[in-house]
Amino acid sequence: MMKNILIAFKVCMFTILLTGILYPYLITGFSHIFFHKKARGSLVIDDQKKIIGSALIGQGFKNPAYFFSRPSAAGNGYDGMASGGMNDGPTSQKWVNRIQTHLAHLKAHNSEPIPIDLVTCSASGLDPHITPQAAYWQAPTVAFHRDVSIKRVVSIIDEHIEPPQLFILGSARINVLHLNLSLDQYLGPPVSIP
Amino acid sequence: MTVTGWLQIGLLFLLLAALTKPIGLYLYRVYQEPCPFKFLLPFENNVYKVCGITKEAQNWKEYFFSLLIFNLVGILIVFLIQICQPLLPLNPLNLPSVPWDLALNTAVSFTTNTNWQAYSGETTMSYFTQMVGLSWQNFVSASTGMAAFLALSRGLTHQETSDGEKGVGNFWVDLIRSVLYVFLPASLIFSLLLVSQGVIQNFLPPLEFITLEGAKQSLAMGPVASQEAIKILGTNGGGFFSANSAHPFENPTPLTNFLQILSLLLVSSGLTYTYGKIANSQKQGWSLFVVVLSLSILSASFIYYFESQPNPLLNHLPVNQELGNYEGKEVRFGISGSSLFANSATDTSGGPSNSAYDSYTPLGGMVLLMNMQLGEIVFGGVGVGLFGLLIFVIISVFIAGLMVGRTPEYLGKKIEGREVRLAILYIALYPLLILLGTAWSILTPYGLSSLYNQGPHGLSEILYAYSSAAQNNGSAFAGLNANTLWYNLSLAFVMFTGRFMSIFLGLSIAGAMVNKKILVASAGTFPTQGGLFCFLLMGVILIVGALTFFPVLALGPFTEYLYLLKGKVF
Numbered sequence: 001m002m003k004n005i006l007i008a009f010k011v012c013m014f015t016i017l018l019t020g021i022l023y024p025y026l027i028t029g030f031s032h033i034f035f036h037k038k039a040r041g042s043l044v045i046d047d048q049k050k051i052i053g054s055a056l057i058g059q060g061f062k063n064p065a066y067f068f069s070r071p072s073a074a075g076n077g078y079d080g081m082a083s084g085g086m087n088d089g090p091t092s093q094k095w096v097n098r099i100q101t102h103l104a105h106l107k108a109h110n111s112e113p114i115p116i117d118l119v120t121c122s123a124s125g126l127d128p129h130i131t132p133q134a135a136y137w138q139a140p141t142v143a144f145h146r147d148v149s150i151k152r153v154v155s156i157i158d159e160h161i162e163p164p165q166l167f168i169l170g171s172a173r174i175n176v177l178h179l180n181l182s183l184d185q186y187l188g189p190p191v192s193i194p
Numbered sequence: 195m196t197v198t199g200w201l202q203i204g205l206l207f208l209l210l211a212a213l214t215k216p217i218g219l220y221l222y223r224v225y226q227e228p229c230p231f232k233f234l235l236p237f238e239n240n241v242y243k244v245c246g247i248t249k250e251a252q253n254w255k256e257y258f259f260s261l262l263i264f265n266l267v268g269i270l271i272v273f274l275i276q277i278c279q280p281l282l283p284l285n286p287l288n289l290p291s292v293p294w295d296l297a298l299n300t301a302v303s304f305t306t307n308t309n310w311q312a313y314s315g316e317t318t319m320s321y322f323t324q325m326v327g328l329s330w331q332n333f334v335s336a337s338t339g340m341a342a343f344l345a346l347s348r349g350l351t352h353q354e355t356s357d358g359e360k361g362v363g364n365f366w367v368d369l370i371r372s373v374l375y376v377f378l379p380a381s382l383i384f385s386l387l388l389v390s391q392g393v394i395q396n397f398l399p400p401l402e403f404i405t406l407e408g409a410k411q412s413l414a415m416g417p418v419a420s421q422e423a424i425k426i427l428g429t430n431g432g433g434f435f436s437a438n439s440a441h442p443f444e445n446p447t448p449l450t451n452f453l454q455i456l457s458l459l460l461v462s463s464g465l466t467y468t469y470g471k472i473a474n475s476q477k478q479g480w481s482l483f484v485v486v487l488s489l490s491i492l493s494a495s496f497i498y499y500f501e502s503q504p505n506p507l508l509n510h511l512p513v514n515q516e517l518g519n520y521e522g523k524e525v526r527f528g529i530s531g532s533s534l535f536a537n538s539a540t541d542t543s544g545g546p547s548n549s550a551y552d553s554y555t556p557l558g559g560m561v562l563l564m565n566m567q568l569g570e571i572v573f574g575g576v577g578v579g580l581f582g583l584l585i586f587v588i589i590s591v592f593i594a595g596l597m598v599g600r601t602p603e604y605l606g607k608k609i610e611g612r613e614v615r616l617a618i619l620y621i622a623l624y625p626l627l628i629l630l631g632t633a634w635s636i637l638t639p640y641g642l643s644s645l646y647n648q649g650p651h652g653l654s655e656i657l658y659a660y661s662s663a664a665q666n667n668g669s670a671f672a673g674l675n676a677n678t679l680w681y682n683l684s685l686a687f688v689m690f691t692g693r694f695m696s697i698f699l700g701l702s703i704a705g706a707m708v709n710k711k712i713l714v715a716s717a718g719t720f721p722t723q724g725g726l727f728c729f730l731l732m733g734v735i736l737i738v739g740a741l742t743f744f745p746v747l748a749l750g751p752f753t754e755y756l757y758l759l760k761g762k763v764f
Contacts, residue, residue: 003246004260008267010245011366012334015373016271020330023378024420028396031389031419039395041413041443051403056392056442057413059405066407070525074437080413081316081400083437085522085550087673089651091754093763095521095553096507103511113514120521123440123550129525131517164528168201170448171528180406 044177053177058128064107065145065190066180067130067138070117071102074125085123109140129173132161146187156182195502195518199530203494206455206534207487210463214483217460218467224375225344225368225468234374241370251361254705257345258698260365261338265305265694268331272301275327276319285320286399292318299682304328306693307335307575309425309432309545309668310685312676316414316435321397328432329421333381336428337372339577342697343465344368346581347472349704350605353712360708362701376461377428384457385423392446395419418443426457429575431545431668439535439548440524451531451548458538458546459490462573465580473605477723482583485728486541489572489735493561494537500558501529506758519558522550533558540565543575545668552647552655552671556758559671560751563658568739569624570665578666581700587722588617588703590734594720603719606712613703620699624664625742627688631660632746640680646673649764650754657750659685664692 031039042055053059060077061068075082088095099119106114115134135157143150160179164170184190223230229238242249252260276292279285292300296312303310304327315324345362352360389395398415405411418434422444425432439445439454463483470479501523504515518529527535532549539546540562551562565572571583588604592614595602602609635641635656645652658671663685670676676685721727757764 004263005267007246007366008260008264011247011264011369012267012271014241014245015334015370016326016330019333019373019378019424020326023381024325024329024395024417027382027385027389027420028417030386031395034386035389038392039389039419040398041394041396041401041415042392042446043401051401052406053403053411054413054442056446057411058442059407059411060409061407063407078411080411082314083316083414083435083441084314085437085440085553085672087550087552087646087671088521089552089647089649089654089673089754089764090505090519090521090555091507091649091651091758091763092647096763099508099511099513103513113512115514116517116520117525119513120523122524123522123548124437124442124524126437126442127524127526128442131525133514133517164198165448168198168205169452170202170526170531171196171198173525177406184406 044181055175055177056128057126059177061176061180063190063192064141066183067135067142067176069176070127070130071119071121072125073121078126080126083124083126085125086121108138109144110137112137128175128177130176132157132172132174135174135179142183146183146190148187156186195498196530199498199528202452202530203498203534206452207491209456210459211487213460214463214467217464218471218479221376221461221464221468222471224371229371231375238370238374242366245366247364247366249364249367252364254345254349254362254701254708257362257365258701261341261697262694264365264369265338268305268334269301272304272327272331273297275323276300279320279323282320282322284322284325284397287317287320289318289320295679295682296677299686302686302690303668304331304430304432305335306666306689307339307428307430307543307578308663308666308689308693309430310663310670310676310689311432311668312682314436315433321416324421324434325417329424332421332424332428332430332432333373333377334369336377336424336430336576337369339575339581340372340376341365341368341577342700343577343581346584346700346704347469349708350584350607351473352708362704362708377424380427381420381423384427384453385419387453388419388422388450391450392442393419393422393450394443425546426454426544427461429458429462429542429544431539433546439546440550445548448526448531451527451535454546455535455538458542458544459573461576462542462579465577469580475723478605481723481728482580482587485731485735486572486583489568489732490537490541493541493565493572494534496561497537497558498530498533500555500561501533503555505555506761507763519553519555522553524548536562537565539669540667541572541574542579543570543665543667545662547669550672551658551669552673556751556755559654560747562669563654563661563747563751564739564743566661566665566667567628567743568735569621570667571735575666578697582696585617585620585700585703586735586738587731588613589621590727590731591720591722592617593734594730598718598720600718603713604722606715607707607710608713612706616699616703616706620696621738623695623699624692627664627692628657628660629746631664631684631688632657634684635660635680638680640678644675644678644681646675647764650750650757651764653746654750654754657746660688663688666693
């Protein structure tokens with residue numbers, strides 16, 4: 001009995017040292033040598049060397065001259081300290097109400113039905129992507145507020161479509177932050193909303 | 195449903211089938227005596243010397259006792275780390291001590307390989323707690339599962355010897371070899387692969403900045419990749435962040451998603467081949483593999499189909515539902531990548547999530563529930579999955595024996611009253627824990643007050659929690675607020691009993707079988723390989739699972755499905 005408890009303690013200490021301390025520090029060391037940028041969150045830096053976001057983490061956009069992201073359940077929206085989904089079930093009254101409210105507040109220049117990803121929350125609340133359909137659907141609104149042709153906006157969208165990885169993994173998507181950065185780059189910064 | 199979606203599912207199972215033999219062969223060699231991998235041998239032997247481990251074989255009671263003591267000490271250490279969190283290093287947010295009930299729940303949860311999480315990682319656990327407490331248990335709880343399987347397989351296959359009682363192996367050796375030769379090297383490779391795709395790995399405090407549009411955003415940081423790798427490989431499932439594998443810092447690309455799905459299944463799948471080697475008949479191993487593979491393909495297809503369907507409640511709204519059910523799913527994974535992940539997470543006892551399972555369609559969610567309720571044997575957790583499947587094999591052989599009126603045999607050893615009684619107890623343990631826990635919770639105000647969704651979906655939320663805890667899965671219908679005194683303590687009890695009672699029963703079978711004579715197969719022996727046996731085993735698995743849980747599934751997800759068709763909301 002005592003012998004076994006002693007062994008158990010020693011094995012615990014040995015495995016903690018190996019897998020709880022040595023292993024994570026080793027991985028941290030290697031990652032910083034080989035993948036410095038990625039290990040620190042794939043940050044996006046602007047011209048003034050200021051951090052404006054992470055390529056992997058979504059941001060909220062309210063200005064109609066930008067493409068907007070999916071609704072987010074993380075904190076007050078895209079809170080990187082409170083990841084999570086809304087967890088509404090398929091027969092939830094709250095869920096249907098939420099989508100109705102969302103639709104009512106939408107000021108879009110498009111009468112087509114809105115793609116499903118634009119009215120539903122992601123699982124992380126930090127989804128950086130929207131579907132290509134969702135981007136095309138927003139094109140008329142963005143074009144109106146930027147005072148450019150819809151065709152111009154669509155061509156910028158087309159540049160940003162990422163196909164399924166290795167042809168069949170995942171689905172086609174568009175990174176909203178990258179897309180909006182391109183808008184600014186090609187068309188200048190937006191007029192701020194009154 | 196799309197062609198690429200189906201191709202992704204097909205590719206997964208093809209790759210899995212191709213990798214089963216090499217992985218299985220490697221695992222077999224690792225546990226061989228003497229171990230053929232010489233390069234770590236001096237180090238390994240020093241560890242035994244320092245820890246005072248003699249490598250002699252233990253009988254099943256000693257083996258179980260060592261396993262239990264080791265895990266109890268583990269629970270104590272993880273509990274104390276959480277309580278003492280403010281005094282320990284690597285705590286940039288100055289997070290306070292974890293409340294005792296939550297700390298106990300988490301300690302039991304990680305030690306039992308469940309990784310049920312009633313907390314949000316970002317704002318509850320310091321980097322030290324995550325690394326030293328939780329990551330560590332990810333390694334050793336997975337290794338404990340491997341050990342349990344090894345002991346049972348030895349019991350079933352050992353030749354009788356003249357020198358009396360034969361042991362089932364040495365727990366400490368099995369444990370340490372699993373860490374040194376299996377999980378540590380695999381995690382080293384996998385975590386670097388993950389970092390190369392964008393999973394973070396640092397010790398920085400949370401990052402604050404102004405977004406493109408001028409809002410403030412903070413991002414949680416931490417040593418994520420090292421924990422992510424073992425979380426998946428050891429079928430643990432406890433995420434660094436609250437959103438688990440849906441968080442872009444844990445699972446940034448469709449490729450990492452696919453690799454995570456594959457790695458969840460890999461070790462459990464490989465073990466079927468290892469078992470064939472141990473049993474000295476590859477056909478035995480492949481038969482088990484075919485059974486679980488078929489069940490897994492079936493459930494994956496069902497989930498993908500159900501999740502691709504539009505929700506009738508939105509039909510009158512101007513919403514384009516062509517893509518399927520996107521509530522609680524990430525765009526980069528799509529419906530296929532989410533369904534496939536959910537299937538693997540519930541088939542194995544891993545239980546990570548890359549989508550919000552609570553928001554799945556009623557029938558899609560029901561398949562997830564059933565995956566767990568079948569007993570976590572369709573691949574199952576590392577080691578314990580095949581461990582449970584072997585119990586089902588014993589039941590199947592027994593039923594076949596009843597049909598032909600002859601004492602059943604398995605691998606040449608007679609299956610007698612004692613073994614069958616133990617196997618039946620094993621099978622009955624889970625429904626008992628799951629149904630009693632669920633019933634108690636829906637009858638009490640403190641159980642019901644945690645519900646987020648109402649109506650039949652509420653029943654599913656509670657049923658899911660106890661199924662997940664009893665089967666040591668760890669995934670959740672996360673709307674349920676599980677961080678209450680009742681759920682923390684009752685789920686901790688269910689997780690502990692589900693884990694160690696089942697291992698106890700399985701090891702007693704090993705103990706009862708180890709000394710039996712191996713008889714020569716005759717014309718009357720029921721073969722435990724080939725098509726007929728596969729069908730029988732599959733039938734037993736489905737009937738036991740379906741009959742036990744059919745009533746409650748009819749009241750929960752199935753009723754919800756019928757209400758959804760009628761357009762009723764709650």
